[in-house]
Amino acid sequence: MNRIDRLTAILTHLQSKRTVRAAELAARFGVSLRTIYRDVRSLEVSGVPIIGEAGQGYSLVEGYRLPPIMFSREEALAMLVAEKLVEKSLGEQSSKFFKEALIKIKSVLKSSEKDLLVEVQDTIQVLKSDPSQVMNKSSKAFQAMLQAISEKKVVATTYVTFDPEQTTDRELEPVGMFHSYEQWYLMAYCRMRKDYRTFRLDRFSKFRITDISYSTAKHPSLQSYLDKVSGEQQLHQIILEVPDGSLKYLVNSRYNNGYVSEEKVGQVTEMTFMNSSIEGFVRWVIALGDMVVIKQPKVLRDRLDELLGEIKEMQG
Structure with a gap:
C-alpha cells in the first residue's frame, strides 16, 4: 500500500470509531508507530480536524465526514459474499439489520460496481453455513474463481479427486459457487469432460485465470443446477x-x-x-x-x- 492509499485508509478508519489508538493503526497497516505519527501529522496539515489525546488515541472532530468512499471491485464482491453468509448464519432480525446497513453501503458504489453485483448476485449461494468454519484453505481458490466468474474468464486448474485419488489438469468455465456443510464448491463447465461438474475448492492444487473469455448465455444458472442436483440426491x-x-x-x-x-x-x-x-x-x-x-x-x-x-x- 502506498502512502496516499494509507492516508486515505487511516482517515476512513478514524471515521469508523470514536477513538483509535496509534498502535491499532500501526498493526492494521503493518508500519511503525513513528510512521503513524507522521501520517497523522500530514492529515492535520492538510486540514483534517484530528484530536489527539495522550493515552487515549485519535478522534475526528464531531460532525466531520468524508465524502462517499469508493470501493474497489474486490471489496464490492466481498460485500456480496458477506451478505450471503450472514443471511444463513444470523437470526432473522439481525440478518434484516445487516441487509439494511449493506443497502446504505451499496448506495455509494460506483455504477460499474453496482452493475457487477447485480450480474454475479445469483452465482453465489450459501446452502448451509457454520459461521465459525465458512472459509478454510480454499480461500485463495475462492478469490480466483470469484474473479473468473465476474470477468467471464476460463480457469486453467490442477484438481485432485477423492476416490481414486487422481490429479488432472482441466480448463473450467466457472458458473457459480456454493457453500454447504463447511465447504465451498465450484460449479463449472469442464472442457475436458465436456459436461458440468462440481469441484471442492480446497482440492485445487493449482489455478490460473487465463485470457480466454466464455459466454454465460449457454450455461444454466447456478440455482437451476442446484435444484437438479437436489432433486436427484438429498445428501x-x-x-x-x-x-x-x-x-x-x-x-x-x-x-x-x-x-x-x-x-x-x-x-x-x-x-x-x-x-x-x-x-x-x-x-x-x-x-x-x-x-x-x-x-x-x-x-x-x-x-x-x-x-x-x-x-x-x-x-x-
Whole structure:
C-alpha cells in the first residue's frame, strides 16, 4: 500500500470509531508507530480536524465526514459474499439489520460496481453455513474463481479427486459457487469432460485465470443446477468419532459410504461422510459394533436405537 492509499485508509478508519489508538493503526497497516505519527501529522496539515489525546488515541472532530468512499471491485464482491453468509448464519432480525446497513453501503458504489453485483448476485449461494468454519484453505481458490466468474474468464486448474485419488489438469468455465456443510464448491463447465461438474475448492492444487473469455448465455444458472442436483440426491452430513485402534477397519469400506474427510482430535479421528441413505448407512455402522460413535446427525442415532431394538426383539 502506498502512502496516499494509507492516508486515505487511516482517515476512513478514524471515521469508523470514536477513538483509535496509534498502535491499532500501526498493526492494521503493518508500519511503525513513528510512521503513524507522521501520517497523522500530514492529515492535520492538510486540514483534517484530528484530536489527539495522550493515552487515549485519535478522534475526528464531531460532525466531520468524508465524502462517499469508493470501493474497489474486490471489496464490492466481498460485500456480496458477506451478505450471503450472514443471511444463513444470523437470526432473522439481525440478518434484516445487516441487509439494511449493506443497502446504505451499496448506495455509494460506483455504477460499474453496482452493475457487477447485480450480474454475479445469483452465482453465489450459501446452502448451509457454520459461521465459525465458512472459509478454510480454499480461500485463495475462492478469490480466483470469484474473479473468473465476474470477468467471464476460463480457469486453467490442477484438481485432485477423492476416490481414486487422481490429479488432472482441466480448463473450467466457472458458473457459480456454493457453500454447504463447511465447504465451498465450484460449479463449472469442464472442457475436458465436456459436461458440468462440481469441484471442492480446497482440492485445487493449482489455478490460473487465463485470457480466454466464455459466454454465460449457454450455461444454466447456478440455482437451476442446484435444484437438479437436489432433486436427484438429498445428501446428509454424517460425522463419526473413531478411536485410533479402529481406523484400520474402516479403510476399505469408507469410500463406498460417502467418505469426504477426516480430522485428528486427541485420541480419536472425526470422519465426515456425505450419504443420501440414512438406512443404508446405519446398517453399515451397526456392523462396526463398538468401533465408532455417531456424533451427528441425530436422525442417524435415533434410527440406530430403533434398529438395535428391532434386532433384540427378533432374537427374543
